[in-house]
Amino acid sequence: MKTLKILVTILVGALTIVILSxxxxxxxxxxxxxxxxxxxxxxxxxxxxREMNALKGYQIGDSATDFSLKNIDGSIVSLxxxxxxxxxxxxxxxxxxxxxxxxxxxxxxxDKKYKNxxxxxxxxxxxxxxxxxxxxxxxMKVRAKEKGFTFPYLIDxxxxxxxxxxxxxxxxxxxxxxxxxxxxxxxxxxxxxxYQDASAVKNKFxxxxxxxxxxxxxxxxxxxxxxxxxxx
Numbered sequence: 001m002k003t004l005k006i007l008v009t010i011l012v013g014a015l016t017i018v019i020l021s022x023x024x025x026x027x028x029x030x031x032x033x034x035x036x037x038x039x040x041x042x043x044x045x046x047x048x049x050r051e052m053n054a055l056k057g058y059q060i061g062d063s064a065t066d067f068s069l070k071n072i073d074g075s076i077v078s079l080x081x082x083x084x085x086x087x088x089x090x091x092x093x094x095x096x097x098x099x100x101x102x103x104x105x106x107x108x109x110x111d112k113k114y115k116n117x118x119x120x121x122x123x124x125x126x127x128x129x130x131x132x133x134x135x136x137x138x139x140m141k142v143r144a145k146e147k148g149f150t151f152p153y154l155i156d157x158x159x160x161x162x163x164x165x166x167x168x169x170x171x172x173x174x175x176x177x178x179x180x181x182x183x184x185x186x187x188x189x190x191x192x193x194x195y196q197d198a199s200a201v202k203n204k205f206x207x208x209x210x211x212x213x214x215x216x217x218x219x220x221x222x223x224x225x226x227x228x229x230x231x232x
Contacts, residue, residue, distance in 0.1 A: 056166050057163065057164060057165045057166015057167065058164070058165050058166055058174065058185045058188070059185065059188075060185055060186065060187075060188065060222045060223065061184065061185065062184070062185045063182040063183060063184055063185075064079075064090075064164075064165070064174065064176055064183045064184075064185055065164065066078050066079045066080055066183070067079070067161050069124065069154035069155060069156060069157070069161065070137070070154060070155055070157065071152045071153065071154050072137070072140050072141045072144050072152075072153045072154075077122065077152045077154055079122075079176075079183055082120060084118070085118055085119070085120055085178065086117075086118030086119060086177070086178055086213075087118065087119045087175065087176050087177040087178050087183070087186070087213065088119065088120060088121075088122055088175075088176045088183065089110065089111070089114065089119055089120065089121045089122070089173065089174075089175055089176075089206065089210070090122050090124065090165070090173070090174040090175075090176060091107060091121060091122070091123050091124070091171050091172070091173050091174075091191075092123075092124050092125075092126050092156075092162055092165070092167040092169075092170055092171060092172040092173075092174075092231065093107070093123050093124070093125065093170050093171040094125045094126070094127050094132070094135045094170045094229075095125070095132075095134045095135050095139055095140060095143045096127075096132045096134040096135055096229075097170045097171075097228055097229035098229070099169075099170065099171060099195050099227060099228035099229055100170045100171050100228060100229070102195045102196065103171050103191055103195060104147050104149075105147075105198070106191060106192070106198055107121060107123065107151070107171075107191070108147070108148070108149065108150055108151075110191075110206065110207065110210075111150050111151045112150055114210055115150075115151075117210075117214055118214075119175075119210055119213075119214075120151060121150075121151040122151060122152050122154065123149070123151055123152065123153045123154065124153075124154045124155075124156050124161060124162070125140055125153065125154065125155050125156060126156045126159060126161070126162035126167060126170070126231045127170070127231060127232055128159060128232060131232045132232070137155050137157075140153055140155060162231060166188075167226075167231060168226065168230065168231060169226040169227065169228035169229060169230060169231065170228045170229050170231060171190075171191060171226070171228050172188075172189075172226040172228065172231075173187065173188065173189060173190065173191055173205075173206055173226070174187070174188055175187035175188075175206065175209050175210065175213070177213055186209060186213060186219060186222065187205070187206065187209035187219055187221075187222055187223070188222070188223050188224075188226075189205055189223050189224030189225060189226050190205055190206075190224045190225065190226050190227050191204075191205065191206045192204045192205055192206065192207075193205070193224075195227060195228075203221070203224075205221055205224045208220065208221065209221070209222070
């Protein structure tokens with residue numbers, strides 16, 4: 001009789017363990033396949049704000065340090081190389097991003113117009129080519145030739161320069177003005193307000209800032225949100 005009681009106790013215990021294990025596995029499966037909440041725009045904005053604070057970079061009025069980066073022709077380009085420049089249009093851009101591709105013709109047009117007025121475009125690819133093979137140095141050469149880039153197209157090898165500036169997107173613009181031996185940040189943000197259709201642009205942020213510098217007037221809009229792909 002005692003043996004029977006022991007066997008019953010063992011069987012009840014084993015059955016309890018099986019039931020509890022099944023309940024635990026069921027809970028795990030429910031959690032695994034539970035629908036994940038989709039972040040709303042406010043959550044996205046807060047996340048981007050946190051990223052911006054973590055990667056603050058330059059602000060309006062800061063002095064941008066020089067750099068030495070490899071151009072697609074193999075030369076090393078620095079701001080000090082442009083002795084006659086009055087300033088610079090630094091644009092972080094790349095090959096793969098559809099926003100960057102959409103702006104290529106406009107960037108070429110800006111360079112052709114404003115480098116003769118003392119403000120040449122310098123394009124910098126900040127992406128890690130391991131993340132995006134189409135942003136490799138060799139691919140940069142091909143793209144520049146296909147599009148007929150009129151400006152230096154540099155690679156931020158090691159991704160050391162874009163964090164200094166605080167760039168987060170491609171494209172992301174920094175307009176610099178030479179003041180003595182310094183390059184002062186005068187505008188940060190987007191090229192304009194419509195990447196999809198150049199003919200529908202209402203605010204040419206970059207060109208308006210350039211025209212203000214050239215005419216000696218205060219820049220009305222010194223910052224705008226950069227619209228593009230995240231730098232990786």
